[in-house]
Amino acid sequence: MASESVLVIGGGPAGLAAARSVADLGGNVVLVEQRDFLGGTPIAExxxxxxPHLESAEVALGRVVDAVQGHPGITVHLGAEVISCTGDAGELTAVLRSAEGEQPVECGAxxxxxxxxxxxxxxETQLYGYYELPDVLALQDLESMLKAGSVVRPSNGQAPKRLxxxxxxxxxxxxxxxxxCSKVCCGVASKEAIEVRQALPDCEVFIFYIDMRMYGYWESQIYWPAQEQHNVQYVKGIVSEILPFGDRLLVRGEDTTMGRPMEIPMDMVVLSVGMEPSxxxxxxxxxLGVAQNKYGFIDAVDLPLDTVSTSxxxxxxxxxxxxxxxxxxxxSSGAAAAMRAMAVIRGAQVAV
Ligand SMILES: Cc1cc2nc3c(=O)[nH]c(=O)nc-3n(C[C@H](O)[C@H](O)[C@H](O)COP(=O)(O)OP(=O)(O)OC[C@H]3O[C@@H](n4cnc5c(N)ncnc54)[C@H](O)[C@@H]3O)c2cc1C
Ligand code: SF4
Incomplete structure (x- = not known):
């Protein structure tokens, strides 16, 4: 018999959007999250x-989490994973494993x-010294500092004068x-640069880029304000290595606009790390037996006009x-996947 439930695996922004959309359309959702809280990477990190409005991540995601947790059509399993899934579209059986043991879930999609x-x-990029030099951070490390309201050099606890x-x-x-291209890091770095300038007006902030890729409205929402209102300095250049330099750091590379080598002392360096599949x-x-692309992300098999179907x-x-x-x-893709999942369920119900 066709199931009315949709199993959503992952309780981050996309899974929350999918769960809420399915439930709003009248479906039942079983939402499985491996961590013991919802909200995904923005909350975990x-x-x-x-x-675009620099709203607190906790507040913004908290609203979505509350909507999901309070929804009568959604059952949330925290600290759980799916370990198998058998059957065909419309009549699938997944097995969840958690500290309480294993449990089957019937679902249509x-x-x-x-x-x-x-x-x-x-x-691979050992020359940036992320694990060796305490004042070399990654984007998510600076997010944590900004959240804690304290942007300081880990090496000495002092505010940076050049970052x-x-x-x-x-x-x-x-x-x-x-x-x-990891798509978000030019925007996120520019956003963090604005926040550093706001928190530490005496700190000079530079962004070394190959070329800046701002998607859609981020160009006017983040990039131009960063330069024009917050004096963030964008330098087209390739950084080849970061070296200790007294109690500071030396950023060595090439200024590609001027076509000459550059060596610039910094107090803190933030690496704009990209996204890989979790x-x-x-x-x-x-x-689940779905195809992955060569990077390990899940393959969307009917691009460009169907962005959510797998193999x-x-x-x-x-x-x-x-x-x-x-x-x-x-x-967007959470909502699109929800629509497609509901179509499978409704289709299976009509066929029964
Ligand atoms: C530093 C940084 C800052 C960013 N800031 C912004 C921003 O300001 N604006 C913006 O638009 N985007 C931003 N992004 C991008 C944003 O974080 C992502 O778009 C978003 O988090 C992706 O959501 P997701 O739900 O697909 O994945 P995730 O947020 O990674 O959530 C996936 C969830 O699935 C769970 N999970 C994983 N495996 C399993 C499993 N096997 N079983 C059960 N659960 C599982 C995880 O625990 C997690 O909760 C930023 C990214 C970075 C790196
Ligand atoms: S930092 Fe590089 S990978 Fe990330 S969005 Fe910009 S151009 Fe793309």
Whole structure:
């Protein structure tokens, strides 16, 4: 007998959007999240604020989490994972594993929203010294500092007087196999640069970029204000290494506009790390038997006009499990996957 339930795997922005949309359309949702809280990476990694209005990430996601947790059509399983899924679209049986044991769930369709992880800047780009030099951070580290209201050099607890971002760390890099653009890091770095300038008006802030990629409205919402209102200094250049320099850091590379080598002392360096598939995305793809692309993200098999169908009928994907995505992409693909999942359920019910 066809099931009325949709199983949503992952309780981040995309999974929350999918769950809420299915429930608003009258379906039942079983939402499975491996962590013991909802909200996804922005909450787990303590993001301070989100584009475009620099609203607190906790407040913005809290609203969505509350809507999901209070929805009568949604059952949430925290600290749980899906370990198998058998059957066909319309009549699937998944098994959830949690500390309480294993439990079968009947569902008509599945939405995978298992998200991303930050590129590990110590993995291949050793020359940036992420694990060796305490004042070299990644975007998410600075988010945590901004959230805590204290942007200081980890080495000495003092406010930086000069801070720079280095773009495209772990993205657009054939050498490491991540040729894709991670899409959000130019906007996120510019957003964080504004916040540093607001918090520390005496701190000079630089962004070293190959080329800035601002998607859609971020150009006027973040990029131009960063330059014109907050004096963030954008330098087209390639940074080849970061070295200790007394009690500071030396950023060494090439200013590609001027065509000459550059060596600039900094107090703090922030690596704009890219997005890679989360371990949960890789695992879930295997458990469900859906195809992954060469980077490990879940393959959307009917692009460009169907952005959420996977290689397995009845299984859809949303958000950063499909590839680099911002929050607006996550909300849109979550809702699109919900529509497609409901169509499977309704179709199966009509056919029975
Ligand atoms: C530093 C930084 C700042 C950012 N700031 C912004 C911003 O200001 N504006 C913006 O638009 N975008 C921003 N982004 C992008 C934004 O974080 C992502 O678009 C968004 O988090 C992706 O949501 P998601 O639900 O697809 O994945 P995630 O947020 O990664 O959530 C996935 C969820 O799935 C769970 N999960 C994983 N595997 C399993 C499993 N096997 N079983 C059960 N659950 C599982 C995870 O625990 C997690 O809760 C930022 C990104 C970075 C790196
Ligand atoms: S968004 Fe910007 S920093 Fe991120 S990979 Fe693309 S160009 Fe590089």
């Amino acid at each position: 303590n993001y301070a604020s989100i584009t 599945v939405i995978v929203a298992t998200g991303f992880q930050h590129f590990d800047p110590g993995r 720079c971002f280095i773009q495209c760390v772990g993205s657009r890099d054939r050498h490491i196999g991540n040729e894709y 371990p949960g995305t890789r695992r879930t793809a295997q458990v 397995r009928p009845g299984v859809f994907a949303a958000g950063a499990a499909l590839g680099p995505a911002d929050l607006e992409d996550c909300a």
